Amino acid sequence: MKSYHYSTNDAEETMQIAEELATCVTPGSVITLEGDLGAGKTTFTKGFAKGLGIKRAVSSPTFTIIKEYLGNLPLYHMDAYRLEYSEEDIGFEEYFEAEGVSIIEWASFISDFLPEERLEITIKKVSETERVLQITAKGTSYEDILEQLAGVKGE
Numbered sequence: 146m147k148s149y150h151y152s153t154n155d156a157e158e159t160m161q162i163a164e165e166l167a168t169c170v171t172p173g174s175v176i177t178l179e180g181d182l183g184a185g186k187t188t189f190t191k192g193f194a195k196g197l198g199i200k201r202a203v204s205s206p207t208f209t210i211i212k213e214y215l216g217n218l219p220l221y222h223m224d225a226y227r228l229e230y231s232e233e234d235i236g237f238e239e240y241f242e243a244e245g246v247s248i249i250e251w252a253s254f255i256s257d258f259l260p261e262e263r264l265e266i267t268i269k270k271v272s273e274t275e276r277v278l279q280i281t282a283k284g285t286s287y288e289d290i291l292e293q294l295a296g297v298k299g300e
């Protein structure tokens with residue numbers, strides 16, 4: 146299991162890492178985002194969407210749970226926050242197995258439905274503007290993606 150961490154000093158830097166990651170993913174990639182409210186999960190997703198060439202503004206899908214965007218690859222932006230005490234399966238697997246890339250805020254709330262192989266990102270708030278992003282690859286194809294990111298970004 147490979148894991149790297151990156152420190153960022155503002156939202157723009159977090160978006161930049163996400164934008165670079167978007168150039169490393171492949172069809173069907175699954176990325177989970179953990180971190181407290183205000184950590185930067187949606188900010189990360191905005192940068193990621195930009196990296197996929199998505200022009201539409203990305204906003205938090207809290208009330209819809211899943212939003213789809215069309216880019217170089219389709220993006221499925223999910224927010225499981227409202228599903229904390231729900232056992233409901235709203236068909237996540239279909240998204241995980243589809244052509245697009247899934248990015249899931251509060252993924253631990255749907256842990257039963259997550260594929261074993263995935264890229265796990267945890268964002269920790271260090272100060273008002275500092276964040277530490279811990280990125281862990283589960284599965285060899287995600288290790289390749291992480292290596293590629295490290296190649297662009299440095300470790």
Ligand code: ADP
Pocket residue numbers: 153154155156157158159180181182183184185186187188189250273274275276
């Ligand atoms: P979440 O989706 O995790 O609840 P958001 O992305 O909606 O968090 O909010 C994060 C907030 O923190 C935004 O207002 C963003 O501008 C701010 N912020 C400040 N510094 C950073 C940083 N280094 N990385 C990400 N966001 C940051």
Ligand code: MG
Pocket residue numbers: 186187205250
């Ligand atoms: Mg959010």
